Each structure stands twice: as C-alpha cells, then as structure tokens.
Amino acid sequence: MSQSNEYRKGPVTLRGRKVPTSTTDQRLLDNSGPADWVHTDPWRVLRIQSExxxxxxxxxxxxxxxxxxxxxxxxxxxxxxxxxxxxxxxxxxxxxxxxxxxxxxxxxxxxxxxxxxxxxxxxxxxxxxxxxxxxxxxxxxxxxxxxxxxxxxxxxxxxxxxxxxxxxxxxxxxxxxxxxxxxxxxxxxxxxxxxxxxxxxxxxxxxxxxxxxxxxxxxxxxxxxxxxxxxxxxxxxxxxxx
CATH class of the missing domain: 3.40.50.450 (Rossmann fold)
Incomplete structure (x- = not known):
C-alpha cells in the first residue's frame, strides 16, 4: 500500500516528506532504539507538568x-x-x-x-x-x-x-x-x-x-x-x- 500524503499526529498535520515511516505507538513499544527521546522538548513539557x-x-x-x-x-x-x-x-x-x-x-x-x-x-x-x-x-x-x-x-x-x-x-x-x-x-x-x-x-x-x-x-x-x-x-x- 502506498504511503499517504497526509499524516495526523494529535493536533499536528504532516504532509509530504514530513510523513513518518512509523507510528507513535510503534516507537513507544520498540525499545531497541536510542533513548534520545527523553531529552526532547515535548517530553520536557510532561516533566514540567509533573513538577x-x-x-x-x-x-x-x-x-x-x-x-x-x-x-x-x-x-x-x-x-x-x-x-x-x-x-x-x-x-x-x-x-x-x-x-x-x-x-x-x-x-x-x-x-x-x-x-x-x-x-x-x-x-x-x-x-x-x-x-x-x-x-x-x-x-x-x-x-x-x-x-x-x-x-x-x-x-x-x-x-x-x-x-x-x-x-x-x-x-x-x-x-x-x-x-x-x-x-x-x-x-x-x-x-x-x-x-x-x-x-x-x-x-x-x-x-x-x-x-x-x-x-x-x-x-x-x-x-x-x-x-x-x-x-x-x-x-x-x-x-x-x-
């Protein structure tokens, strides 16, 4: 099946080259990759909220x-x-x-x-x-x-x-x-x-x-x-x- 030209990630809409090749759930459940995600700004927002x-x-x-x-x-x-x-x-x-x-x-x-x-x-x-x-x-x-x-x-x-x-x-x-x-x-x-x-x-x-x-x-x-x-x-x- 061909890749869609539009991808929705929560309130964000991605098109063209910005369409990811994997879903958020896939990245969440796949623990084989690097842990750099814990240092990204969206994750920091959650830590700020928790404080x-x-x-x-x-x-x-x-x-x-x-x-x-x-x-x-x-x-x-x-x-x-x-x-x-x-x-x-x-x-x-x-x-x-x-x-x-x-x-x-x-x-x-x-x-x-x-x-x-x-x-x-x-x-x-x-x-x-x-x-x-x-x-x-x-x-x-x-x-x-x-x-x-x-x-x-x-x-x-x-x-x-x-x-x-x-x-x-x-x-x-x-x-x-x-x-x-x-x-x-x-x-x-x-x-x-x-x-x-x-x-x-x-x-x-x-x-x-x-x-x-x-x-x-x-x-x-x-x-x-x-x-x-x-x-x-x-x-x-x-x-x-x-």
Whole structure:
C-alpha cells in the first residue's frame, strides 16, 4: 500500500516528506532504539507538568505560610544565620509554615527555627551542580528541575516574603516578587527586608537612580518593608492580609 500524503499526529498535520515511516505507538513499544527521546522538548513539557502536579499536591493543604529567602553561603556562626533561625521560630509561633529553598545558610537557619518551634518546615530544592540536597531541618521537601516551577510554589502558597541578605538568587526572587505585586499579579503580598545595613544601600540606589530617572515610582519602592525585628516582620505580614 502506498504511503499517504497526509499524516495526523494529535493536533499536528504532516504532509509530504514530513510523513513518518512509523507510528507513535510503534516507537513507544520498540525499545531497541536510542533513548534520545527523553531529552526532547515535548517530553520536557510532561516533566514540567509533573513538577507542577507534585508541587500543587504536596502543598495544597499547607495552610498559611511565609517564604523566607537568603544566602546559602552564610554559616551557623554568622549573626544573619541566628536571625534566620529566630525568623523561623517567630513565624511558626504566629501560625505560619515556613517555606525556604531547602539549602544551607539562611535557608537552613529558617528551617531549623521552624522545626525547633514544632511547625511545618518546607524546603523547595533545585537541581544544581553545587547543591547537596535538602537540609536536615526540612520536614516537607520537594525537589525541582525547573526554576520557574519552583518559583510558582514560593509565591502561590505564601502569604508574603521575608528576605534576608543574599546573593543573585535572593535578588532574583526579591525582584520577581516585587514585580508581581507592582503589576497586580498578586495582591496583599508584603515583602519584608531584614538586615537594614545590608538593604539600605539598595533602597537608596532605587530612590536616587530609578525614581530620579522616572523608571519606577516612590510607591513602587514603598512596597518594600525594612526591619531588623522578626516580630515586626511577622506583624507586617499579618496586617497585610485582608
């Protein structure tokens, strides 16, 4: 029988030289070929979908929570680590679960504080060459391949962000969050910066450069709340809820 000039593969129509010589089922059931298919974009879509499904399923009954960000490079003997631990404790005492990236440094400190206070300590890990897995103080952990799936979980299941001193990853999460608030993608979502001496130069730059150039407004910069007091940070988050 001659080959058809048209072939339908789901919603896709193929004609001429694009018509395959085997069917999808044949390729599925034939295990003698290479495994390159697991690295193709259509297969990645399914893996991305699975990450969202797993994340939504694991966190859907979490209850009130706050995401805490900060540097992975700060050791347990650093004052910021001690501050992150206290933040975790105060959040649990106020009735919140604590969500971090699940790594070392300030993430570990916040998870330690949450666990020590008897609360839910969530770690959303990411597959990176230099990461060593979730810290020992996480009692609900999910590992992600894709940053964007992980970022969705940080925002979707949190009542707000507390951001401690950190590097590029922390700044990425911080400015993504403030962009979502500024553009109205999320509402009633407080962003608290902890560590005044660390964050004040950034806020000064926003005012003297971005506001001065007209690229942001004073109201945009006012979306950030600055404090060194964990109790005040929690109060800001609680008062922001409708």
């Amino acid at each position: 969202f499904v797993e994340g939504f399923g694991a966190l859907s009954e979490l209850g009130p929570a706050v995401s805490v960000f900060g540097s992975a490079r700060i050791g347990p003997d650093h004052p910021i680590y001690e501050l992150s631990t206290r933040v975790g404790e105060v959040l649990v005492e106020a009735g919140y679960a604590v969500i971090t990236g699940g790594g070392p440094g300030t993430m570990e400190g916040a998870n330690l504080g949450a666990s020590r206070a008897g609360g839910t300590s969530v770690g959303l890990g990411i597959e990176l060459p230099f990461e060593t897995g979730l810290n020992a103080h996480v009692n609900l952990g999910i590992n992600f391949r894709y940053f964007f799936a992980r970022k969705t979980m940080f925002v979707k299941y949190a009542q707000g962000f507390i951001v401690l001193p950190g590097g590029f990853g922390t700044l990425d999460e911080l400015f993504e969050a403030v962009t979502l608030v500024q553009t109205g993608k999320v509402t009633n979502f407080p962003i608290v910066l902890m560590g005044a001496t660390f964050w004040e130069p950034l806020l000064d730059w926003l005012r003297t450069t971005l506001i001065a150039q007209g690229t942001v407004s004073e109201a945009d910069v006012d979306l950030f709340h600055l404090t060194d007091d964990p109790d005040e940070a929690v109060r800001i988050i609680r008062e922001a809820r409708p």
